[in-house]
Amino acid sequence: MRPLRYAINVTLDGCVHHEAGLPPDEDSMRFWTTELHRADALLFGRTTYEMMQSAWRRPPSGSWPEWMADWQRPFAETIDTAPKHVVSSTLDEVDWNADLLRGDLRTAVERLKEEAGSGLFVGGVTLPRALADMRLIDEYVFVVQPMVAGHGPTLLAGLRETVRLEVVERRVFGSGVEVVRCRADE
Template sequence: MRPLRYAINVTLDGCCHHEAGIPPDEESMQYWTDEIARADDLLFGRVTYEMMEAAWRRPDSGGWPDWMSGWEIPFAEAIDRAPKHVVSKTLGSVDWNADLIDGDLARAVRRLKDEPGEGSVFVGGVTLPRGLADLGLIDEYVFLVQPVVAGHGPTLLAGLRERIRLELVDRHEFRSGAVALEYRSVAAGD
């Protein structure tokens, strides 16, 4: 079974708005490129899917936009080519190498996890991961903790029904002061 791996940028006070942390640099973009590359599939809710598509979908012209730095292109290429699954009750269809999940979320995610593959199923965003965590479906959590106190915004996994015990399995410090913390979910009774 492939693990469901939730990864997100978060500030010291738990804000997970995509603009709350420090701007990405070459080191953090390489980190996120590696995270995407180790995934067999990406799983997004509608908002995250549309945000990622707007920023990282290869233009019809075939070239990357002028605003994109050379060190951002490997990330753009990795996310552009990755198979995507989008959870939405409002979208009628998706493209960008994606399919739509609009039925029983738990069943659909279990089916994704059961598919053959060497990597993980990567989930990003804010709302969808909270629902998946409540269902006990997330196996691994990766938080790229930014050295910022935002003082506002959506907070990480706000509204969980029950606390989730985690075991630290890896950490990586960045020159920027950010720290990537990787945890594995600890089953109740372990």
């Protein structure tokens, strides 16, 4: 069974808004690229899928935009080509190497986890909370930004029960960003 890993940027006060925190630097982009490489497929809800697609899909011209630094391209290429599964009740179709997951969420994700491979990556806010409530997430990766946002959506807000975690790795980048990798206790 392949593990389901949830990874997200989070401020010290728990904010997970995509614009909260430090702008990505070379260390964090290398980290995120490596995280994506650990997965056979990405699992997104509609909002995260659309946000990632608008930022990281290769333009029709085939050339990355001028604003993108050379050190950002490996991440862009990795997420652009990765297979994706999108959970949505409002979208009729998806592209960008993606398919729609319909029906019972638990059944669909359990089926994905049963496939052979090295893992699934889930990002975002709403979908991971539902998956955490179902106890389907095997690993949590928090990229902790050394700042207080003071506003915005917070990490796993509304979770029905406590999820016990075992810290299995800590790493600090030169920017002060700390990665905390945890395994879900059974």
